[in-house]
Amino acid sequence: METWRRNPLVFWIFLVPPTIWLAAFFLVPLGLIWVFSFGEKRGLVDIEITWSLANYVRALEPLYLQIIAKSLWMAGLTTAICLVVAFPVVFAISFAPPRWKPILLLLVILPFWTNLLIRTYALIAVLRTRGYINFTLEWFWDGGNQILTAVGLGDLQLLGASFQPLQLLYNNTAVVFGLVYVHLPFMVLPLYASMERLDKSMIEASLDLGASQARTFFSVVAPLAKPGIVSGLIITFIPAMGSFLTPNLLGGTDSQMIANVIERQFKSANDWPFGAALSFLLMYATFGALAMRSLLARGSPGTEHGA
Amino acid sequence: MLKDKRVRPSRRSFLAGTGAVAAGITVLPRFAVGAEEPKLNFYNWDTYIGETTLDDFKDATGIAVKMDLFADNDELFAKLKEGNPGYDLIVPTNDYVQRMIAAEMLDALDHSAIPNFKSNVAAQFQEANFDPGRKFSMPYMWGTIGIGYRKSKMDGVPDSWKWLYDSDKYSGKIAILSGKAAIESALKYLGHSLNADDPATIKQAEQLVIRQKPHIKVFAADNGQDLLLSGEVDITMEWNGDVLQVMEEDDDIGYVVPKEGGELWQDCLCIPKGAPHPENAHKFINYILDAEAGAAIADFIQYATPNAAAAKLMSEEYRSNPAIFPPEAVIAKCEPSVYQGAKRARLMDEAWTRIQAA
Numbered sequence: 001m002e003t004w005r006r007n008p009l010v011f012w013i014f015l016v017p018p019t020i021w022l023a024a025f026f027l028v029p030l031g032l033i034w035v036f037s038f039g040e041k042r043g044l045v046d047i048e049i050t051w052s053l054a055n056y057v058r059a060l061e062p063l064y065l066q067i068i069a070k071s072l073w074m075a076g077l078t079t080a081i082c083l084v085v086a087f088p089v090v091f092a093i094s095f096a097p098p099r100w101k102p103i104l105l106l107l108v109i110l111p112f113w114t115n116l117l118i119r120t121y122a123l124i125a126v127l128r129t130r131g132y133i134n135f136t137l138e139w140f141w142d143g144g145n146q147i148l149t150a151v152g153l154g155d156l157q158l159l160g161a162s163f164q165p166l167q168l169l170y171n172n173t174a175v176v177f178g179l180v181y182v183h184l185p186f187m188v189l190p191l192y193a194s195m196e197r198l199d200k201s202m203i204e205a206s207l208d209l210g211a212s213q214a215r216t217f218f219s220v221v222a223p224l225a226k227p228g229i230v231s232g233l234i235i236t237f238i239p240a241m242g243s244f245l246t247p248n249l250l251g252g253t254d255s256q257m258i259a260n261v262i263e264r265q266f267k268s269a270n271d272w273p274f275g276a277a278l279s280f281l282l283m284y285a286t287f288g289a290l291a292m293r294s295l296l297a298r299g300s301p302g303t304e305h306g307a
Numbered sequence: 308m309l310k311d312k313r314v315r316p317s318r319r320s321f322l323a324g325t326g327a328v329a330a331g332i333t334v335l336p337r338f339a340v341g342a343e344e345p346k347l348n349f350y351n352w353d354t355y356i357g358e359t360t361l362d363d364f365k366d367a368t369g370i371a372v373k374m375d376l377f378a379d380n381d382e383l384f385a386k387l388k389e390g391n392p393g394y395d396l397i398v399p400t401n402d403y404v405q406r407m408i409a410a411e412m413l414d415a416l417d418h419s420a421i422p423n424f425k426s427n428v429a430a431q432f433q434e435a436n437f438d439p440g441r442k443f444s445m446p447y448m449w450g451t452i453g454i455g456y457r458k459s460k461m462d463g464v465p466d467s468w469k470w471l472y473d474s475d476k477y478s479g480k481i482a483i484l485s486g487k488a489a490i491e492s493a494l495k496y497l498g499h500s501l502n503a504d505d506p507a508t509i510k511q512a513e514q515l516v517i518r519q520k521p522h523i524k525v526f527a528a529d530n531g532q533d534l535l536l537s538g539e540v541d542i543t544m545e546w547n548g549d550v551l552q553v554m555e556e557d558d559d560i561g562y563v564v565p566k567e568g569g570e571l572w573q574d575c576l577c578i579p580k581g582a583p584h585p586e587n588a589h590k591f592i593n594y595i596l597d598a599e600a601g602a603a604i605a606d607f608i609q610y611a612t613p614n615a616a617a618a619k620l621m622s623e624e625y626r627s628n629p630a631i632f633p634p635e636a637v638i639a640k641c642e643p644s645v646y647q648g649a650k651r652a653r654l655m656d657e658a659w660t661r662i663q664a665a
Contacts, residue, residue: 041649044410045388063657067664130538167479169539170525248528253520256663267381268486269656271649 037276047273055277064261064278068285071257074172074247075240078179082187082236083229085180089188094195108188116182120249123178127168127250134165170252178246183239187232194228230293238286258282347587349374350383350394352574355448357604364594370587387412391581395588401573404444405437405646413443414578420589421445423596427616435573437645444575445592446613448605451571451633451641452488453564455532455550460541468496468565470542471523472515478522482534482543485526487655488570489516489662491644492544495567501644504651513658517665526663535560546572548610551630562630568640573613 037055039047058064093104111119126132141163148154168174202224206216222229244259258278265275345368349361353376357363361372375394377383380403386392388410399407407413418424424445425433432446456465460480471481472493483489491501493512503509516523524540531543532553550562576595578588594600601617611631612618618626626632633641646652 044406044649045412063661063664067660070664128537128539251525253523253526254663254665256660260663261660264486264656264659269652271653271656 033276034280036273037280039273039276041271041273044270055274056281058274059277059281064258067256067261068258068282071241071259074176074179074257075237075243077176078183078240079187079233079237081176081180082184083233085184086187086191086232090191090195093188093192094198105192108185111182112185116245119182120178120246123181124169124249127174127177129165129167129169131168133168137166138163169250170255172252172255174250174252175247175255175257178250179240179243182243182246183236186236186239190232190235191225191228194225198224230297234290234293241282241286343584343586345370345587347372347584347591348393348395349591350377350386350397351375352377352398355398355574355608355610357600357607360595360600360604363600363603364591367594368587368590370590372591387579391579393583394579395582395584396591397577397579398447398574399444399577401435401437401444401575401643402646404575404577407577407579408438408443409646412580414580414582414585415442416445416578416592417589420586421593421596423593427596427598427601427614429613429615429618432573432613435643437643438575444577445596447574447576447595448608448610449571449573449613450547450611450631451564451638452484452492452544452546452569453550453562453633455535455543455545455553455560455562457535457538457541458559458561464561464563465542466563466566468492468567468569471544472496472519475522477542479524480541481519481523482525482527482531482540483516483523484531484544485528486659487644488544489526490655490658492569495565495569498567501570501642502647504647504654506654509654509658513662516662520662520665547630551609554630564629564633564637564641566637566640568637568642571638571641571643573643 035049036047038051038053039049040052040054042048089108093101093108096104114122124131128134141159144159145154148156148158198221202220203216206220207213211219241257242259243257244263247255247257247260262275262278262282265271265278269275347370349356349372351374356374361374365371377386380400383397383399384403384406387394387397387407391412404413418441424441428446432449433441435441435444435446438444454465454468454471460477462476470477471483473496483492490509490512493515494501494503494508497508497511497515499508499512503512525534527534527543527545529546529549531540531545532549534540535543535545535550536553536557545562547562547564550560554560554562576592578585582588595604596614598614598616598620601612601614602620605612605614605617605621605625609625609631612621
C-alpha cells in the first residue's frame, strides 16, 4: 500500500490536478464568501471588508433562528422518512438474485438522469388540484357513485355532493414529500453499500438462536450497518437543509427554508455579506454536528461494554 | 381576445423565477477601432423582438446583429457586474436601469443619434423617474402588474387589490407574486405609493399580507398564470404579459389592473459600459423607435409599445386590449418601482422574510 513512497514523482504528478482543482474551485471561492461575511455593503456592487460581526449578529436574530429551526425540522423529518423508506428497499435489493441487483440499483439511480427542476415540475403535475392523483381519485369517486346509483342509493350522496380534490400541493407536507423524493437515493446507496458487506450468516445465526425478526434487526443488522446509516443520514440531511428549489416550487405561504433566505440575499435583496454570514453560520453548525458525532462515536464502545 | 394564436412563450417565462434558465456565456472579441465593424451584440429577453427585425435591420444598414438571451434582470445584472463581456445593447427593466446607473454600468446615450425618440415616443415616456432626462435609457416596451382571474369564478370584474389582500371571498384560490411585488401591491391597496420607504408604512403592508395569509394559497414565483390555467387558483397577481399568454389558450381568463393602480414596468434599451460597437447600438435603437419597425415588433410580441407612431399603425384589437393598454385613468395611478438604496431593499426583504415566517 505504501508504494507511492517509492515513486514520489508519480504520486505528486497525480496529486497536482486535484489539488489545483480543489483550491481554485472550492477553497478560493469559499474563502471569498467567508471574507464577504465580515463585509459591509458600499453602494450597489461594492463590498468593503470591515471585519465587523454585524452580519453574524443579524443572522442570530430570532427571525432567522426561527427559520433555521424550521429548516432543521423539515430536513430532519425528510432524513428520518428517507431512512425508514430506504431500509426495506435496501433489504429487497441486497437479498435479490444477483442478476437483478444491477437493474434494481439502476432504478434507484435513474431519477438522477433527469434534472431536479424537471422532476419537481413533474411532481407538481402529479400533486396539483387537477393532477394525476386527483384524477385517479375522481375516477374512483365516479365509479363508486355509479355503483351506488345502480343499487338504488344514488340519491343519498354517500360520497358527498361532488368530488372534493385533495389539496396536496403548496404546503409543508408537499415540501417534505418533494425532499424525500429527491433525497431518497442519497440514503439508499450508502445503506446498500454497508448491507452488501454485511455477513448474511449473522442474520441466520440470530434467527436460528431464537431472536425475533425485530430483535435481529435492531441488535444485529442495525449495529452492523451503522456506518452506512450514519453516512446516509449525513449526506441526506445536509443537502436537504440547503434546498431552496423544492420549498420554492412546492411550498405554500409558510414553507420558506433558510436556503430561500440565503438565495434572496444573493439575488433580489442584493446583500451578499449577510447571505455569506447566514451560509457560514449553517456551515459552522454542520461542522459542529459532525464533530459531535465523531466525539460520540469515540465514546460509545466504552458505554456499550459498561452496560 | 387576441386572434393571434402563435405559440409565444412569455418573456418572463416561469423558469425565470428559479434562475434555472441560463443563456450561454459568450465572450466576444473587442475591436477598438475608429470605424466600427458592421456588428452588434444584443442581449435580450427571450421572444422579445420582431420576427424579422434583426434581418430587416441588416438589410437596411448592413449591420449584423447577434442576439443572446437572458432569463431575468438578476442574470443580466450579474453577468455585467464584473465587466461587460462584449454586449452593445441590453434590455433591463426600469428598477435595474436605475441600479445599473448607480453602479456606473451604463454609457450615456447620444440623443442626437436617436432622432426617432423625440418624434415617435409618446409624451409620458419622454421622461422617467428612474432615469431623469433619459440620459441612459430609451423605452422599449411597457406593461403592468395586475390581476389575472378566471371569469366564470368571479362576481364581475375583480378590479381591486381587495380581492387578493382583504377578503375571504376567494379563500384558498388566491395566488400573490412572491417578494417585493407582494408588499408593493399591498401598499397600493392601502393608498400609499408602491415606493413608500417609511418603515411604519411598510409594516402596515406587511401586517395586511400576514392577516390575509390563511386565504392565500401560494406566493407564486412568477408562475401565477400557470396556476390560473391549471385551475389551482382563480385569482392571481401577475405581470400582464404572462396572463396575456394564457388568455390566448383559455377564453375564461381575464386581466385587469386594479383601480388603486399597480406597478408600471418599463423595459429599456441601454448601452452598457465598454460596449464595442456603441455607434451601431445607437443606430439600432433609432431603428427600433421607428414607426414601422416598432409596429412590427409590437405586433409580434404583443406588449404595449411606448412608440406612439408605431401604435398608430397597429390594429384596433391591439390598441383596445385592456391587458395590453389599461384605461388612461388607471394608468395614471400606476407607477414604476424605483430602487431606493440598500436600506429600503433590506426593509423590504426583512418584511418579506417575516411574512413567510409568520
